[in-house]
Amino acid sequence: MNGPLSQPLNGDDRCEVAIIGAGIAGMYAVYSCGMGGLDSILVEATETPGGQCMALYAEKALYGVPGQYGERAGNFAEKMSNECLQYARRTYLGCFVDEIERTEETDEFLIRFKDQATGHIHVVSAKHLIIATGVGRMTPCVPSAMSGLEHIDPRSDFVQYYRMQRDFYTGKVVVIVGGGDSAADCAMMAADAARSVVLMHKKPKLVCEAAKIAQIERLQQSSKLSIALNYQIVEIREADSKRLIVARNAEEMDITIEVDHVVFCCGFVVNNGMLAMFRNLGLEIEDNLIKIDINTMATSVKNCYAVGDVVTYANKKKSIVPCLFEADRAVRIIRNARIRSFQ
Numbered sequence: 292m293n294g295p296l297s298q299p300l301n302g303d304d305r306c307e308v309a310i311i312g313a314g315i316a317g318m319y320a321v322y323s324c325g326m327g328g329l330d331s332i333l334v335e336a337t338e339t340p341g342g343q344c345m346a347l348y349a350e351k352a353l354y355g356v357p358g359q360y361g362e363r364a365g366n367f368a369e370k371m372s373n374e375c376l377q378y379a380r381r382t383y384l385g386c387f388v389d390e391i392e393r394t395e396e397t398d399e400f401l402i403r404f405k406d407q408a409t410g411h412i413h414v415v416s417a418k419h420l421i422i423a424t425g426v427g428r429m430t431p432c433v434p435s436a437m438s439g440l441e442h443i444d445p446r447s448d449f450v451q452y453y454r455m456q457r458d459f460y461t462g463k464v465v466v467i468v469g470g471g472d473s474a475a476d477c478a479m480m481a482a483d484a485a486r487s488v489v490l491m492h493k494k495p496k497l498v499c500e501a502a503k504i505a506q507i508e509r510l511q512q513s514s515k516l517s518i519a520l521n522y523q524i525v526e527i528r529e530a531d532s533k534r535l536i537v538a539r540n541a542e543e544m545d546i547t548i549e550v551d552h553v554v555f556c557c558g559f560v561v562n563n564g565m566l567a568m569f570r571n572l573g574l575e576i577e578d579n580l581i582k583i584d585i586n587t588m589a590t591s592v593k594n595c596y597a598v599g600d601v602v603t604y605a606n607k608k609k610s611i612v613p614c615l616f617e618a619d620r621a622v623r624i625i626r627n628a629r630i631r632s633f634q
């Protein structure tokens with residue numbers, strides 16, 4: 292095929308193995324490439340590696356992962372990313388892959404993605420492709436009635452999503468939005484370091500674990516944090532270098548608050564709109580998942596492998612340990628093929 296991606300663009304990169312998705316499967320594929328001496332690059336749609344573990348259930352205790360019993364999924368994902376990503380020659384975060392093409396002439400894949408922060412479009416070429424896109428892109432939820440977000444520079448740190456980094460909050464004025472466990476965890480962490488923290492929830496009650504509610508109430512009594520229930524953000528804007536949010540309560544009364552950061556912890560929408568891209572590439576799809584050969588993790592397209600929750604085969608289990616096995620196996624097959632080609 293000789294499609295539009297065959298036209299070279301600025302900033303192109305070339306690698307032996309391109310891995311799409313920095314969930315558990317993709318991160319372990321990077322690690323395995325490092326161990327096998329393969330040059331890899333990793334492309335991830337969100338700003339934070341870790342996939343579902345980080346985005347969907349960071350506070351939940353893990354099960355079924357040997358040696359990690361009771362570990363919080365977010366901690367596990369962070370430790371994995373620290374360990375694994377050092378082996379990628381380059382990791383592109385905040386970059387959503389929206390086009391993949393295979394060129395018969397060079398026997399390579401061309402992978403196109405846009406950097407959400409800069410708008411720059413990259414096209415990377417790779418000998419081998421590992422698709423580890425799991426459940427798809429996870430987009431953070433924001434209040435549906437809120438206006439103004441589109442005018443905020445995505446590179447500014449005004450608007451954040453589920454940020455669990457104590458240092459980030461030091462000395463800052465912060466509004467944390469949400470009433471579940473992730474909002475509670477964020478608020479408690481921020482209360483320890485920030486100048487002031489408001490935990491804002493649109494409902495009359497928080498919906499997190501009882502122990503967390505008790506802890507939040509204690510922080511409220513010691514004036515380290517305030518709770519604004521029945522409030523919803525309706526507008527967000529920057530004016531005269533001030534960062535402002537407008538929140539409306541159940542009686543339709545508005546208050547404007549000047550903040551350093553607003554942190555949305557309202558969950559994520561999962562969108563697996565990539566089937567068309569997979570089909571265009573020629574991948575065999577079953578039940579909206581990529582069919583692979585379990586012996587090799589190979590897809591129906593030459594030199595293209597798929598691992599983790601995006602794949603289907605008989606008795607496939609969607610959990611962490613199979614992701615590790617599948618990623619390791621795909622890389623082993625690529626490495627062995629390379630060794631054979633040198634013999």
Ligand SMILES: Cc1cc2nc3c(=O)[nH]c(=O)nc-3n(C[C@H](O)[C@H](O)[C@H](O)COP(=O)(O)OP(=O)(O)OC[C@H]3O[C@@H](n4cnc5c(N)ncnc54)[C@H](O)[C@@H]3O)c2cc1C
Pocket residue numbers: 311312313314315316317334335336337340341342343344347348351352353354355356386387388389423424425426427428429565598599600601609610611612614
């Ligand atoms: C609530 C819940 C609890 C769970 N608890 C456990 C548990 O206790 N133990 C266990 O073993 N398993 C558990 N699982 C299952 C486990 O989390 C998954 O099997 C595993 O995380 C899948 O990893 P993955 O890498 O295949 O996919 P994902 O984690 O979905 O990662 C895919 C990554 O690819 C990125 N991506 C997608 N499309 C693109 C694109 N086009 N371009 C660039 N990047 C892209 C996404 O942003 C994401 O980061 C749980 C799952 C859920 C939902």
